[in-house]
Amino acid sequence: MTDSSNALEHYDVVIVGGGIAGLSVSYKLEDKSVLLLEKEELCGGRTLSMNMGSYVFNQGAQMIPGGETNVAKLADELGVTRTLINKTKTSTYMNGKFVTGSSELKFLLGLPIPFFEKIKMAFGIMRMRSRYRGMVDLSPRSDDPTLQDLSEMNLVERLGIRHPDVKAFWDSISKSSSTLRADEVAAFQPINTFLHHAADEFFIEGGTVQVAKALVDQTKARVETGASVTEVVSNDTGVSIQYEKNGESHTVQAGKCVMAVPAPLAQSVLRDLPDAKRAALSQCEYGAMSSAAFLVSKPSEHFFGKGNWRVPVVGMKTIGIGDPTFTFPDDMKQQDGRGLIRLYTGDDGSQMLQKMSDEEALDEFEKDLFQIFPSARGLVLDRALKHWPYAICPWRVGRLDYIDAIRAPHDNIHYCGDYTENSGLESAELSALRVVSEITIG
Numbered sequence: 001m002t003d004s005s006n007a008l009e010h011y012d013v014v015i016v017g018g019g020i021a022g023l024s025v026s027y028k029l030e031d032k033s034v035l036l037l038e039k040e041e042l043c044g045g046r047t048l049s050m051n052m053g054s055y056v057f058n059q060g061a062q063m064i065p066g067g068e069t070n071v072a073k074l075a076d077e078l079g080v081t082r083t084l085i086n087k088t089k090t091s092t093y094m095n096g097k098f099v100t101g102s103s104e105l106k107f108l109l110g111l112p113i114p115f116f117e118k119i120k121m122a123f124g125i126m127r128m129r130s131r132y133r134g135m136v137d138l139s140p141r142s143d144d145p146t147l148q149d150l151s152e153m154n155l156v157e158r159l160g161i162r163h164p165d166v167k168a169f170w171d172s173i174s175k176s177s178s179t180l181r182a183d184e185v186a187a188f189q190p191i192n193t194f195l196h197h198a199a200d201e202f203f204i205e206g207g208t209v210q211v212a213k214a215l216v217d218q219t220k221a222r223v224e225t226g227a228s229v230t231e232v233v234s235n236d237t238g239v240s241i242q243y244e245k246n247g248e249s250h251t252v253q254a255g256k257c258v259m260a261v262p263a264p265l266a267q268s269v270l271r272d273l274p275d276a277k278r279a280a281l282s283q284c285e286y287g288a289m290s291s292a293a294f295l296v297s298k299p300s301e302h303f304f305g306k307g308n309w310r311v312p313v314v315g316m317k318t319i320g321i322g323d324p325t326f327t328f329p330d331d332m333k334q335q336d337g338r339g340l341i342r343l344y345t346g347d348d349g350s351q352m353l354q355k356m357s358d359e360e361a362l363d364e365f366e367k368d369l370f371q372i373f374p375s376a377r378g379l380v381l382d383r384a385l386k387h388w389p390y391a392i393c394p395w396r397v398g399r400l401d402y403i404d405a406i407r408a409p410h411d412n413i414h415y416c417g418d419y420t421e422n423s424g425l426e427s428a429e430l431s432a433l434r435v436v437s438e439i440t441i442g
């Protein structure tokens with residue numbers, strides 16, 4: 001490997017990581033000289049998407065949250081088209097049964113659990129809505145008493161869940177946002193996710209990666225892809241950043257450095273970390289996820305019925321199954337005649353699948369697909385798979401105690417990314433806004 005560090009380049013800011021968080025910082029720091037370094041050949045991180053048939057398989061994030069969220073405003077500002085996912089059903093696949101209802105109450109009544117448990121669940125959900133509705137997509141604050149309350153124990157303890165099927169239901173909700181079971185994370189995470197599922201969600205035309213592409217097109221920063229950062233060290237004049245690209249080692253100097261990569265990856269390249277910061281970042285272990293898509297020779301609605309976009313799956317390796325064609329026009333879907341079905345796992349399922357070859361892992365997903373939709377047998381035209389070893393940083397009990405230390409900058413190094421908030425695109429965007437104000441206002 002050669003070292004081309006002789007002519008040292010200097011930037012006001014160097015950003016490590018070209019996911020939504022890092023790209024947003026680069027886009028907003030328009031008055032500074034900025035270099036963004038992204039390890040992969042394509043920016044976007046956990047928003048990558050690929051075309052399948054006439055449709056799009058979002059390998060990572062499949063929707064952006066709507067309403068007044070910062071990420072929705074960003075998409076609009078960038079001129080990226082988003083379409084409301086007009087879901088009209090609440091559904092789940094549980095104990096071999098596809099349960100669906102046009103209202104939450106009808107859905108709950110259809111669940112294959114004892115009547116008494118249904119009533120308990122209905123009251124629990126009503127209480128959740130009235131108490132916690134306001135906290136969806138907010139930046140978690142360490143002095144917020146509601147959040148403190150929800151961060152002290154897990155949901156199973158909090159709701160006194162004893163029935164195994166009710167526990168399995170909440171596990172599936174919890175895994176979809178945290179990758180872990182409901183008894184492994186603070187109550188905050190599954191509650192936030194459940195309320196989130198009922199809120200407005202948007203599909204990005206062309207796939208979620210279009211937001212990242214628009215940011216790359218519209219940022220004034222220099223964006224280097226295929227540039228893997230190997231070392232970040234603070235020094236007297238700012239921060240020195242070393243990276244490898246095409247077998248060559250480069251060093252650049254920055255006034256400030258923004259670490260916009262998952263916490264364990266940040267830790268692996270940062271040298272001389274203060275002990276308090278290392279301890280805080282160590283709280284941010286990630287869970288894995290795997291997603292798969294199957295192009296089939298019948299429209300997706302044939303399997304899902306009308307109004308179902310995302311169906312949590314209880315008690316299986318697959319934790320959710322969804323219809324990526326949901327927002328496409330009906331006449332287009334009828335003319336095309338094909339459908340797309342997306343499945344995904346939480347951490348335990350993904351760990352198991354990552355040990356297999358891609359074909360074997362797809363076979364495992366296919367078994368779940370055929371169990372849920374037996375009529376899909378023989379109709380699969382194409383299939384695709386993506387593993388995410390660093391999918392989501394779960395909100396474990398005790399994390400709130402560290403949230404300020406996780407965010408705190410030191411020695412001209414700033415911390416950005418979804419893990420510095422909760423999880424998801426809005427968290428990534430909130431983190432970018434915070435870092436921009438740290439850099440510009442101080």
Ligand SMILES: Cc1cc2nc3c(=O)[nH]c(=O)nc-3n(C[C@H](O)[C@H](O)[C@H](O)COP(=O)(O)OP(=O)(O)OC[C@H]3O[C@@H](n4cnc5c(N)ncnc54)[C@H](O)[C@@H]3O)c2cc1C
Pocket residue numbers: 016017018019020021022037038039040043044045046047059060061062063064065227228229230260261262265269289290291344388390391392416417418419423424425426427428
């Ligand atoms: C399967 C799945 C489904 C999801 N679904 C949703 C959803 O529907 N809605 C939602 O809001 N959120 C969803 N999320 C979460 C969402 O994708 C993330 O919260 C968000 O994309 C995180 O953005 P980020 O910029 O913080 O991190 P990332 O997207 O992880 O960006 C980090 C970047 O850093 C790069 N990098 C890493 N190491 C280095 C290095 N050494 N040098 C240079 N670059 C480096 C990576 O390649 C990556 O591009 C989902 C996530 C997954 C995995």
